[in-house]
Each structure stands twice: as structure tokens, then as C-alpha cells.
Amino acid sequence: MTHHVHNGTVDNQYGDDRYDDGPLDADDVFPAEPALDAKGRPVLTAAQRKKRRWKIIRRCAYAFVGVFIVIPAIAFVITYFSVDVPSPQSVAQGQSQAVTYLYADGTPMGKDVPSGGNRQILTADQIPDVMKHAAIATEDSSFETNSGFDVTGILRAVYNQVTGGTGGGSTISQQYIKKATDNDAPTLTRKWTELAKSFKMNQTYSKQDIITAYLNIIYFGRGAYGVGAASQAYFHKDVKDLTFSEAALLAGLIQQPGRSENSKVAHDRWNTALDRMVENHYITAADRKAAQFPTPIPLSESKDDSGAPYAFITDQVKAELAAHGISDDQYYSGGYTIQTTIDPKAQQAAEKLSTDALKDQSDNRLLDALVAVDPKTGGVLAYYGGPTIVDVNGQKQAARDWADTPQNPGSSMKPYDLTAFLKMGKGINSTFDGRNNREFDGRIVRNAGDSDSCSEQCTVAEAMKISANTVFYDMVLNQTKQGPVKQAAEEAGVKTKDNGGGNSQIDISNNNISLGGGDTKITPADQASAYATFASGGLQRDRHFVLKVTNSQNEVAYETEAQPGKSAFADGDPELSKQIAGNVTDTLEPVIGFSKLKCPSGHECAGKTGTQQHTRRPDEPASAANANAQTWMVGYTPSVSVAVWVGADGDQALHGKGSSPIFGSTIAGPLWQKFMNTYLTGKPAEKFDQVALIGNEAPPSDQSTDTNVPPTGITPTDTPDPNAGNGDGNNPVNPGDPNGPSGGNFPSFPSHIPKPPKHTPTGDPTPTDTGGTPTS
Numbered sequence: 001m002t003h004h005v006h007n008g009t010v011d012n013q014y015g016d017d018r019y020d021d022g023p024l025d026a027d028d029v030f031p032a033e034p035a036l037d038a039k040g041r042p043v044l045t046a047a048q049r050k051k052r053r054w055k056i057i058r059r060c061a062y063a064f065v066g067v068f069i070v071i072p073a074i075a076f077v078i079t080y081f082s083v084d085v086p087s088p089q090s091v092a093q094g095q096s097q098a099v100t101y102l103y104a105d106g107t108p109m110g111k112d113v114p115s116g117g118n119r120q121i122l123t124a125d126q127i128p129d130v131m132k133h134a135a136i137a138t139e140d141s142s143f144e145t146n147s148g149f150d151v152t153g154i155l156r157a158v159y160n161q162v163t164g165g166t167g168g169g170s171t172i173s174q175q176y177i178k179k180a181t182d183n184d185a186p187t188l189t190r191k192w193t194e195l196a197k198s199f200k201m202n203q204t205y206s207k208q209d210i211i212t213a214y215l216n217i218i219y220f221g222r223g224a225y226g227v228g229a230a231s232q233a234y235f236h237k238d239v240k241d242l243t244f245s246e247a248a249l250l251a252g253l254i255q256q257p258g259r260s261e262n263s264k265v266a267h268d269r270w271n272t273a274l275d276r277m278v279e280n281h282y283i284t285a286a287d288r289k290a291a292q293f294p295t296p297i298p299l300s301e302s303k304d305d306s307g308a309p310y311a312f313i314t315d316q317v318k319a320e321l322a323a324h325g326i327s328d329d330q331y332y333s334g335g336y337t338i339q340t341t342i343d344p345k346a347q348q349a350a351e352k353l354s355t356d357a358l359k360d361q362s363d364n365r366l367l368d369a370l371v372a373v374d375p376k377t378g379g380v381l382a383y384y385g386g387p388t389i390v391d392v393n394g395q396k397q398a399a400r401d402w403a404d405t406p407q408n409p410g411s412s413m414k415p416y417d418l419t420a421f422l423k424m425g426k427g428i429n430s431t432f433d434g435r436n437n438r439e440f441d442g443r444i445v446r447n448a449g450d451s452d453s454c455s456e457q458c459t460v461a462e463a464m465k466i467s468a469n470t471v472f473y474d475m476v477l478n479q480t481k482q483g484p485v486k487q488a489a490e491e492a493g494v495k496t497k498d499n500g501g502g503n504s505q506i507d508i509s510n511n512n513i514s515l516g517g518g519d520t521k522i523t524p525a526d527q528a529s530a531y532a533t534f535a536s537g538g539l540q541r542d543r544h545f546v547l548k549v550t551n552s553q554n555e556v557a558y559e560t561e562a563q564p565g566k567s568a569f570a571d572g573d574p575e576l577s578k579q580i581a582g583n584v585t586d587t588l589e590p591v592i593g594f595s596k597l598k599c600p601s602g603h604e605c606a607g608k609t610g611t612q613q614h615t616r617r618p619d620e621p622a623s624a625a626n627a628n629a630q631t632w633m634v635g636y637t638p639s640v641s642v643a644v645w646v647g648a649d650g651d652q653a654l655h656g657k658g659s660s661p662i663f664g665s666t667i668a669g670p671l672w673q674k675f676m677n678t679y680l681t682g683k684p685a686e687k688f689d690q691v692a693l694i695g696n697e698a699p700p701s702d703q704s705t706d707t708n709v710p711p712t713g714i715t716p717t718d719t720p721d722p723n724a725g726n727g728d729g730n731n732p733v734n735p736g737d738p739n740g741p742s743g744g745n746f747p748s749f750p751s752h753i754p755k756p757p758k759h760t761p762t763g764d765p766t767p768t769d770t771g772g773t774p775t776s
Contacts, residue, residue, distance in 0.1 A: 085201045086180040091217045097552070100337040101309040101317075103344040104379070104547060110309040114223030114332040122228050122239065124212040130244045131227060132211045133282035134251035138273045140172040141280055144207060173198035176214045219329040221253050221260030222302050234296040244283055246294040248273035258328040261299060270294075300389045300398040310351070311388040312401045313342065316380075316545050324558050326549065335552025340545050341379030346372050346640075349678040350382035357646070357671045363655050365648045368667070369403040369524045370675060372642045375532035378541030378563055381640060381679075383525070400649075406504045406521035407645055410610030410664070411467045412632045413516030415534065415584050418460065418472075419488035420480040422580045423569060427460070427695015428587050432471040434458025440511070445473045464587040465594050467609070469515055476514035483508050491568045492530035493540050494522055502526060516610060524643040527634045532641035534584050534606070537689055538577030539565030582691030589688075592635065595665045600637070600676045602685035607635020607672070609664025614653040627653035627661045633668040635676075638686045642675060644668040 035043045044052070101109035136143045170178065177197045201210060220230035230250050231239040242250070252269030259265040274291055277283045296302075308314070317338060318331060326334070350370045358366050372382040385403030389396050418428070434454025436447045447453050447469050454468045463471035476485055486496075486506040495502025504522040512518025522530075529543040541563040549558040570576035588606035592599055599605035610632035616625040630647040646668045648654055656662040 085177070085197055085204060087213075091180045097332055097335040099314075099332060101314070102337065102339040103347070104339065104341050104381075105344065106339065107344060109340065109342065109344075110307050112308050112314050114225070114229070121216050122212065122226070124208045126240060127212055127215055127227060128240055128242060128247075130282075131215065131239060131242055131247040131250070133280070134244070134247040134273055134277060135215060135254070136172065136211065137276040137280040137282055138248075138251040139175065139254060140170075141276065143172050143211070146171055146173075146202075171198065172214050173201050173210055176210065176217065177201070179217055179219070218254055219257050220250055221257035221328075222299065223332050225332065233302045235294070236297055236301070243294065244277070244287065245270075245274075245291045248277060248291070249294055249296075258322075260296075266296075267293060298397045300396055310347070310383070312385040312403065313340070313383050313545065315401065316383065316404070320544060320546050321549065321558065326558060334557060336557065337550050339547045339549075341374070341377070341381065341547055342383065342545070343372075343381040343679075346382035346675075346679050347384075349675055350384040353671055353674050353678070354384045354386075357667055360657070361667070362657060365652050366646060366654060366662075366667070367402050367648055368644065368646045368671065369405075370642065370644050370671065371403050371525045371528040372640055372675070372679070373528045373532045373543055375536035375541070375636065375638065375641055378529070378532070378543050379547070380525075380543060380545050382642075382675075383545075385524075402645065403524045404503055406523050406526075407630050407647055408518075408520065408612040409516035409522045409527065410612040410630060410632055411469075411516060412527060412608045412610030412634045412664075413485075413489075413513070413520065413522075414464060414467070414472050415531070415588065415608055416485050416489040416492065416494075417476050417480065417514055418464065418584055418587060419492070419569060419580060420484040421460070421475055422583055422694050423484065423488065424480065425695065426479070427693060428464075428583055429459050429461065429693070429696045431457040431459055432463065432474050434463050434468040434471045436470065438470045438474070440473060440477055445470050461587045461590075464608075465590045467591075473511060473514050477511045482511065482513050485513055488569065489522070489530060491540065492533040493543065493568075494526045494530050517612060524645045527632070527645075528641050528643035531607070531634050531636050531643065533568050534581045534588070535636035535638055535641050536565060536581075537691075538568050538570075538574065538579075538581035540568035541565050578689070579691045579694060582689060583694050585688055586691075588635070595633075595669055597633075597635075597665065597669050597673050600680040603637045603676075603680055603683075604687045605635055605637045605676065606688070607633060609633050609669060611664050615651055616653070620653060623659070624653040627655060628663065629654060631662050631664045631666065631668045633664050633672040635672060637676070637680065638688060639683070640676070640679060642672055644672045644675070646671070 098114070099112040101112060103109050140146070174194055177194050205213070215227040217226060219225050220227070220233070222230070222233040224230040224233040227250065228239050231237055231242055231246075234250065235242070235246055249266065249270045252271075252273035253260050253266065256265055256269060270293060274283070274288050278285055278288045317340065318328060321331065321338075322328060326336075350372065354368050354370050357368055367386055368384075369386060370382065370384045371380065373379070374381055383403055385401035385405075386399055388399050390399040391397075421430075422428075433456045434447075435456060436453035438445050447467075454463055454466065454471065458468060458471055460471065460475070462468075476482060486508050489506055490496060490499045494504050494506065496504050496506055502523070504526045505519060506522070507513060507519035510518060513520045516522075525543065533540045544560055546558065547560055548556060551557045567574040567577040569580045585606045588608055589604065591608055592605055595607075595609050597607075610630070611628050612630035614624060614627040614629040616622075616627075629651045630645070632643070632645055634641075634643045636642065646662065646666075654662050656666050
């Protein structure tokens with residue numbers, strides 16, 4: 001249809017009556033063009049703007065629903081039908097598996113079987129409601145009503161993550177899936193799949209079945225997977241016989257199973273579980289008030305250790321594996337075989353000789369420890385920390401690992417004094433006043449007796465051999481200062497609480513550090529490792545127990561990388577570090593003979609004894625003031641470093657055979673020598689590398705023609721020869737060791753070290769801490 005407008009009229013080409021001829025009304029004309037803004041856009045009315053705004057909102061809402069609801073719902077449905085929920089039976093097959101231990105040569109050491117390892121999957125009616133209620137209250141209070149996941153809990157967990165708070169949002173169903181799949185990766189994919197499986201589990205099984213499945217596989221500590229195993233491991237009773245208080249403890253430990261032996265943690269978790277049981281109306285407030293903490297049975301009784309490796313070795317291995325990603329609750333689940341660094345010959349010798357060393361002693365308080373480390377690798381060759389189970393008032397209890405317990409090192413600290421001194425560029429031929437009873441800032445420091453002193457010009461080399469306290473106290477107080485001594489010890493391999501997280505501690509608040517007393521305490525394991533750095537020519541390697549770990553599929557789960565060693569005493573300068581270590585070794589070689597010990601045939605060796613005097617208590621006899629509490633022998637060849645400690649639990653006035661005090665050369669020294677002889681028999685001869693002297697050459701000596709110098713090494717006996725030295729040096733107020741050296745016969749020094757001046761030592765050099773008070 002066409003309209004023709006002429007002079008205000010419209011032509012009707014169709015010739016019908018649908019259009020009237022005549023002029024147009026005002027409203028019949030076409031609208032004018034809309035108004036435009038400065039940018040050329042139409043200016044909208046308020047109604048038009050409101051309409052457009054709602055149109056945008058609707059479209060965003062549609063997009064939001066599509067992206068965040070429709071698409072996830074579709075994906076969730078697809079995931080739901082594509083995943084399976086593992087059964088407790090299938091999960092149990094991968095748990096509670098014995099861990100096989102091998103020696104370094106691949107021969108079997110034993111199997112570490114978990115507590116309750118041969119457990120069965122319990123049914124719902126075999127687990128009492130009190131145990132189920134304790135777990136629900138502690139782990140997932142909304143368990144009875146949620147659908148496998150708790151939106152509120154998830155939001156709470158997100159909030160805690162953002163704000164730095166604590167607490168997660170996992171339900172019991174989610175925890176079951178996480179444990180069943182052994183997948184805790186912090187990824188969205190894992191979390192998404194976990195939610196789908198948790199939801200499917202709640203659609204497939206009843207709540208009773210889910211809580212039963214959960215309690216059958218969750219880890220409770222002590223190597224116990226499942227509540228049946230846990231009930232036996234902690235209380236030696238069937239789970240059906242658990243009280244609500246015992247159930248609360250087990251439920252509480254689910255959150256921190258690796259700290260089950262920490263009394264404070266156990267009490268805190270028990271209290272938390274009981275409080276939540278009250279909140280959930282599972283027990284009454286009166287029950288809560290009357291509850292008594294259920295003391296678990298001793299750890300040593302929680303499992304059968306027959307055929308198991310030495311427990312203190314497995315403890316160290318577990319700690320090492322945890323640091324490399326195999327946690328305590330994974331330890332028994334992988335079917336692992338662990339090849340250790342332990343040498344079978346060395347370990348058997350360590351256990352037998354250490355036990356034999358105390359057999360005939362009349363002092364039943366005596367304890368000992370022995371650790372051997374390979375200087376070339378850092379691997380532990382032997383580890384003995386005493387018996388693993390002790391009898392206390394007729395009850396068996398887990399014993400302390402004395403190889404990993406810090407003790408005052410006494411004079412075995414002096415090599416670190418010397419290391420700090422050498423790092424200053426000063427040498428072993430430097431001289432100090434080595435006379436007895438010297439006063440330093442109002443403190444009297446003594447050696448051992450009036451006649452046991454060096455001279456006014458005592459070389460450091462001579463002072464190390466006879467263990468002259470006055471020299472090393474002077475050296476640290478006025479030359480090196482305390483900080484560098486601590487640094488030298490840590491560089492060598494002593495792991496303190498603030499350097500490597502070890503158990504050892506080194507106090508620099510006073511000069512007790514110079515003589516290894518006061519609050520300076522080092523573990524035998526650290527001493528063996530640190531002296532290994534001297535043995536390796538200044539290359540420090542971290543101590544370790546594990547060579548390789550394989551799982552049940554014979555796949556390598558962890559393998560220790562070879563350590564080239566780092567320059568310990570001179571960062572980036574291995575030659576200088578070697579020179580420093582070599583100079584320390586040069587001073588420690590003559591100590592062996594002076595201490596009435598002998599190197600293994602064909603092997604050069606070096607070492608240092610140490611003694612810490614007992615602090616007499618008012619209720620003790622006067623003779624207790626002459627007794628010692630700690631004794632050491634730490635020494636090495638190029639292929640093995642061995643630390644031996646003999647002491648007691650705490651500061652005790654110890655004695656050897658009869659009533660005589662013990663020294664480093666009394667029990668520790670002979671034990672060290674017997675171990676070295678046993679281990680190194682048949683091994684190639686060894687010599688230390690020769691290094692250049694640091695500092696000055698030897699001063700003139702009037703003993704250059706002395707012919708009364710015996711060869712290094714005298715066969716020791718358990719009772720020191722009154723004509724031979726002990727080589728110890730930290731008996732603060734001991735008026736004189738009756739078994740100490742009294743003659744002037746000394747072993748030959750290396751050619752570049754001066755022979756000692758004549759003197760007449762009579763006993764272990766002895767410092768005094770403050771005004772005659774023994775160093776503690």
C-alpha cells in the first residue's frame with residue numbers, strides 16, 4: 001500500500017474507503033527526532049531508565065543462576081553418578097600394614113607392627129553409642145541432619161582461612177572420604193569430588209552406617225587405625241567396654257593423633273570432647289563434672305614389640321619421614337619398606353657393648369648412650385639410647401632416649417672453643433697462662449689440683465691434651481667471646497632449639513659455655529654429628545637415618561640424596577674450613593693416648609673426653625662434692641665419629657666400682673675404644689689429611705730431646721692407671737683426681753705441634769663457676 005501526500009492530502013491508490021481524503025490532524029504527523037545528549041545518545045525518560053536498569057539486573061540474575069547454580073548442578077549430578085564411595089573393608093586393606101625395616105646392606109632389621117594391627121571391621125552394633133556420640137559431638141555436631149556437607153561449616157572454614165583463625169568445615173562424611181581416598185591435596189577438584197562423594201554416601205547409606213564406617217578407619221594415634229585398634233592400644237579393652245570418659249579421650253585425639261603422648265594435648269582434647277558432648281545432650285552436666293581423666297596404658301605396653309627394630313631407631317625414622325612428607329598417620333598405611341643407614345655390625349656392637357659396660361657396675365643409676373655417624377655421608381651407623389622399656393615400681397614404662405637427651409658436654413665442648421679461636425686466625429701454638437686457680441672477674445677457675453696445671457706459656461695444643469680449664473676459660477672470655485663458640489658448634493652440626501629445631505641448647509649468657517657447663521647441654525647424637533665434621537675435613541653433612549623408602553607397589557616414596565657437604569667453618573671456602581678442622585684434629589690426636597686409650601690398629605684417631613661435676617646437695621655426704629654426674633668420650637677416625645655418654649637421670653653423685661668417682665676415661669672411654677675396635681676390624685687403614693698450621697710456629701721447647709715419650713696408645717682398663725691422665729676437664733671443685741695423671745709422660749705430637757712442657761698433672765682439670773660453686 002502506498003500513500004501519496006500532495007498539498008496536505010493523501011492519495012488512496014486502492015480507491016477504497018479505508019482512508020479519508022482531507023488534511024492531516026496535528027497528531028497524525030511523524031514524531032520529531034529524539035533529543036540527544038552531549039555524546040550523541042538519546043536522552044531517556046525516568047521510566048525508560050528504570051526499565052533498562054531492571055532489564056540489566058534480570059540478565060545478570062539469569063547469568064548468575066546459570067553460572068553458579070545450573071551449570072554446577074549439572075556438573076554435580078554428572079560427578080555424583082561418576083564417583084564411588086570406598087567401603088571400609090577396601091580402605092582397611094591399605095591401613096595397619098607392618099613397616100619393614102632393612103639395614104644399610106639390605107638385610108632385614110625387623111618389622112614395626114602397629115598397635116591392634118590385626119584388627120577387624122566392626123559392625124554398627126559392636127560400637128557403643130557412647131563412642132559414636134563422642135565422635136559426632138567432637139567432629140561434626142550437625143551429623144544427624146546434614147547431607148554430607150555443612151554449608152555453614154564451609155563458610156566458617158573460609159572465614160577462618162581469610163582471618164587467620166583455626167577450625168575447618170569438614171563433616172564426618174568428608175573426613176571419611178578424605179581418609180578413604182588418602183587425598184588431602186589443597187585443590188578445588190579434590191574438594192569438589194569430596195563433596196559429591198560425601199553427598200552420595202549420605203544418599204546411599206544410613207547415618208549409623210556412616211559413623212560406623214568412619215570409626216572403623218580413622219586414625220587415633222599410637223599406630224591405631226579404627227576405634228577397635230585404638231581401644232586396645234590405649235586401654236587394653238574391647239570397644240564395647242569403653243566408658244564415656246574413655247570415649248571422649250579417643251574422640252578428642254582424632255584431631256591431633258600425632259600428639260597423643262603429650263599429656264597437655266591429651267587433657268585439652270579430652271576436655272573439649274566432654275564439653276561438646278554436654279552441648280549436644282549426649283551426657284549430663286553432672287556426668288561432665290564427675291568425669292575423671294582416663295589415663296592410658298603406657299605406650300610401651302600398647303603393642304607387641306617382638307621382632308621389631310630397636311624402638312629408638314624407629315622413632316628417629318618416623319620423625320625424619322614426617323619432615324619429608326610421610327606423616328605419622330601415613331606411616332602404617334603405605335606398606336612401606338625402609339632401608340636405613342644403620343650398619344648391622346655397628347648396631348649390634350653398640351647395643352651389646354653399651355649393655356655390657358654397665359653390667360658389673362655397683363651404681364645402678366648409671367645410664368649410657370652411643371651414637372656412630374659416617375663423616376662421609378652423615379648417615380647414622382649405630383644408635384643406642386639405652387633400654388626402651390624400664391621398670392618403675394613394678395610397672396613397665398617407655399624409657400627415655402638418652403642418645404637424644406641433652407647433657408652438659410664438659411670438656412668435650414673445648415673443640416668448639418678452639419674452632420672459634422682458629423676462625424680468628426689464631427693458632428694452636430698461641431700461649432695462655434695455664435696455671436691453676438686463676439681468677440676471672442671474681443671467679444676462681446681451677447684445673448684439678450694445685451699441681452695439675454700447665455705453665456704461664458701454655459700452648460693451646462698442650463692445654464687441649466691435658467684439658468687445662470684455665471686456658472679455655474681465658475680463651476673464650478677474653479678472645480673469642482661466647483657467641484662465636486656457639487656458632488662454631490652449630491656450624492659443626494649441633495642442632496639447637498633455635499637452629500635446626502634440635503634438642504640441644506647452648507647458653508651464651510655467661511662463660512660456662514667455654515667448659516661445657518651451666519645451661520649448655522648437647523645430645524650424644526649431636527656430638528657424634530658435630531665431631532664428624534672435624535673428621536670429614538670441615539665438610540658438614542646433616543645426620544640422617546633413611547636411605548630409601550618404597551611402598552607396597554615397590555615404588556620409591558622417598559630417597560635421601562647424597563650430600564656433598566657444605567663448608568662448615570668458612571662459608572664458600574672449603575680449603576679454609578678443612579684447615580681449621582685439621583688443626584682441631586691435630587690437637588685431639590694426642591688426647592687419645594693421654595686419656596689412656598688406643599686407636600684401632602692401622603687407624604689414626606682423635607677425640608676428647610669430658611666430665612661434669614655433681615653439685616652437692618645439703619643432705620649428701622661431703623664426699624659427694626668430689627663425684628661426677630656426666631662423663632663423655634667423643635672421638636673419630638676419617639670413616640666414623642662416635643659419641644659415648646655415661647651419666648644418670650639428672651644431677652647424681654655417681655661412682656664407679658667401689659666408691660670412686662667416674663671420669664670420661666673410666667667407662668665412656670673404654671666403651672668407645674671397644675666399639676671402635678669392633679667396628680673397624682678388617683677395614684682399610686686410615687690417616688687424617690695433613691693441613692697447614694694456622695697461626696705461629698711452635699715456640700722453642702726444652703723437651704725436644706725428651707726420650708721418655710711413649711708411643712700413642714696404651715691399653716686401657718676399667719680402672720685408670722694412676723700414672724695416666726683422664727683427659728677430662730670439668731670437675732669444678734674437685735681437689736684432685738686420685739686416679740689422675742701424675743707423671744710427665746706424654747704421647748708425641750705431630751711434627752708441627754710443640755711437645756708439651758714438663759708438668760705434673762694429678763687429675764681432671766676443674767673449673768669453678770661462681771666463687772667456688774660447681775658448674776652445673
